[in-house]
Amino acid sequence: xxxxxxxxxxxxxxxxxxxxxxxxxxxxxxxxxxxxxxxxxxxxxxxxxxxxxxxxxxxxxxxxxxxxxxxxxxxxxxxxxxxxxxxxxxxxxxxxxxxxxxxxxxxxxxxxxxxxxxxxxxxxxxxxxxxxxxxxxxxxxxxxxxxxxxxxxxxxxxxxxxxxxxxxxxxxxxxxxxxxxxxxxxxxxxxxxxxxxxxxxxxxxxxxxxxxxxxxxxxxxxxxxxxxxxxxxxxxxxxxxxxxxxxxxxxxxxxxxxxxxxxxxxxxxxxxxxxxxxxxxxxxxxxxxxxxxxxxxxxxxxxxxxxxxxxxxxxxxxxxxxxxxxxxxxxxxxxxxxxxxxxxxxxxxxxxxxxxxxxxxxxxxxxxxxxxxxxxxxxxxxxx
Numbered sequence: 001x002x003x004x005x006x007x008x009x010x011x012x013x014x015x016x017x018x019x020x021x022x023x024x025x026x027x028x029x030x031x032x033x034x035x036x037x038x039x040x041x042x043x044x045x046x047x048x049x050x051x052x053x054x055x056x057x058x059x060x061x062x063x064x065x066x067x068x069x070x071x072x073x074x075x076x077x078x079x080x081x082x083x084x085x086x087x088x089x090x091x092x093x094x095x096x097x098x099x100x101x102x103x104x105x106x107x108x109x110x111x112x113x114x115x116x117x118x119x120x121x122x123x124x125x126x127x128x129x130x131x132x133x134x135x136x137x138x139x140x141x142x143x144x145x146x147x148x149x150x151x152x153x154x155x156x157x158x159x160x161x162x163x164x165x166x167x168x169x170x171x172x173x174x175x176x177x178x179x180x181x182x183x184x185x186x187x188x189x190x191x192x193x194x195x196x197x198x199x200x201x202x203x204x205x206x207x208x209x210x211x212x213x214x215x216x217x218x219x220x221x222x223x224x225x226x227x228x229x230x231x232x233x234x235x236x237x238x239x240x241x242x243x244x245x246x247x248x249x250x251x252x253x254x255x256x257x258x259x260x261x262x263x264x265x266x267x268x269x270x271x272x273x274x275x276x277x278x279x280x281x282x283x284x285x286x287x288x289x290x291x292x293x294x295x296x297x298x299x300x301x302x303x304x305x306x307x308x309x310x311x312x313x314x315x316x317x318x319x320x321x322x323x324x325x326x327x328x329x330x331x332x333x334x335x336x337x338x339x340x341x342x343x344x345x346x347x348x349x350x351x352x353x354x355x356x357x358x359x360x361x362x363x364x365x366x367x368x369x370x371x372x373x374x375x376x377x378x379x380x381x382x383x384x
Contacts, residue, residue, distance in 0.1 A: 013271025021062035033313035060236035075197025119190035139195020145188030232259035
C-alpha cells in the first residue's frame with residue numbers, strides 16, 4: 001500500500017459505511033418532512049417505499065454512526081488553519097439554516113450541527129492545550145457518558161429553564177418532543193470518535209499501519225462482544241417517526257444502544273485492516289463511491305439534503321393544496337421516484353454547491369488581492 005503512509009489516504013471502508021448511513025438519513029428526513037407522521041405512508045402500496053422504510057428502520061442508528069464516523073475522520077485527517085475555518089463555517093451555516101427552518105421557541109434551534117460544532121471545538125481546544133493525553137481523557141469520559149441514561153434525571157429537576165434542559169438532554173418527554181442531539185450524553189459520542197481518530201492518526205503518522213491488522217485474538221473478542229449483543233437487537237425497528245422520534249430514538253437504554261452500535265464499530269475496525277483497505281482500493285466502484293461529493297464534502301452534503309428535502313416536500317404539499325385532483329394521480333409515482341433517486345439528486349446538488357463555494361472563495365481571494373495591491377502600490381505622479 002504505497003498510499004498508506006500519506007496523510008491523504010482514503011479509507012474506503014469508512015466511506016462505504018457512511019454512504020449507506022447517509023442514504024438512510026436522506027430517506028428518513030424526506031419522509032419526515034413530507035409525511036410528518038409516526039409511520040411512513042404508502043408502504044403497503046409500493047415495494048420501493050416499503051424497502052426504503054424497512055432499511056431505514058433496520059439502520060435506525062445511522063445518525064449515531066454518521067456522527068461517530070465523521071468525527072473519527074475529522075480527527076484522523078485533522079484540519080488546521082483555513083481548512084478548519086471552512087469546516088466550522090459549513091457547520092455554522094447548517095446550524096443557522098436548520099434554525100430558520102424549524103419552529104423553535106428561541107431563534108437558535110439545537111440539533112446535530114450545534115452538537116458537532118461545540119463538541120469538536122472543545123476536542124480541538126483540548127488537544128491544542130493538553131495534547132494526546134487530554135484527548136484520551138476526553139475520549140474515556142465520552143465513552144462513560146454513553147453508558148449513562150442522563151434523561152432519567154428529568155423527574156427530579158425543578159420546573160423552568162426548559163430550553164437549557166432540552167440542550168443538556170434532561171427535558172421531560174411527557175407530552176412533548178425533546179431536542180435531538182442534546183449535549184448529554186451525545187458529546188460523549190463525538191469525543192469517543194475523536195479519540196479513536198487521534199489514535200489511528202498517530203499510528204498512521206508513525207508508519208505503523210501494519211499493526212492495524214486484525215489478529216485471531218481480536219477476532220475472538222469481537223465475536224464474543226457481537227454474540228452477547230444479539231438478544232438486545234431489534235429495539236430500533238419499533239421507533240416511531242414524527243413527534244415520537246426524539247424521545248424513542250435518543251433515549252434507548254445504554255445496553256440497547258451499545259448492542260446495536262458494536263456492529264458498525266466492528267465494520268469500522270475491519271476497515272482499518274491494511275488487507276481489507278488494499279482489496280477495496282482495487283475495486284473501481286469503491287473508488288467511485290469515495291470520490292462522490294457526498295464522501296468528499298460530507299457536511300456540505302448533509303446541509304444540502306436537508307434544504308433540498310424541505311423544498312421538495314413544501315412544493316408537493318403546495319401542489320396538493322392548489323390542485324388536489326391532479327396531485328392524487330401523481331403522488332405515489334413521484335414519491336417512488338424520490339425514494340429511488342433522492343440520493344443521486346443530493347449528489348448533483350452537492351456538486352453544484354461545491355462549485356458555487358469554490359467560485360465564491362476565488363472571488364473573495366481575488367477581491368482581497370486587488371485591495372492589497374491598491375494599498376501597497378505607490379501613488380502616481382508623486383515627487384518631492
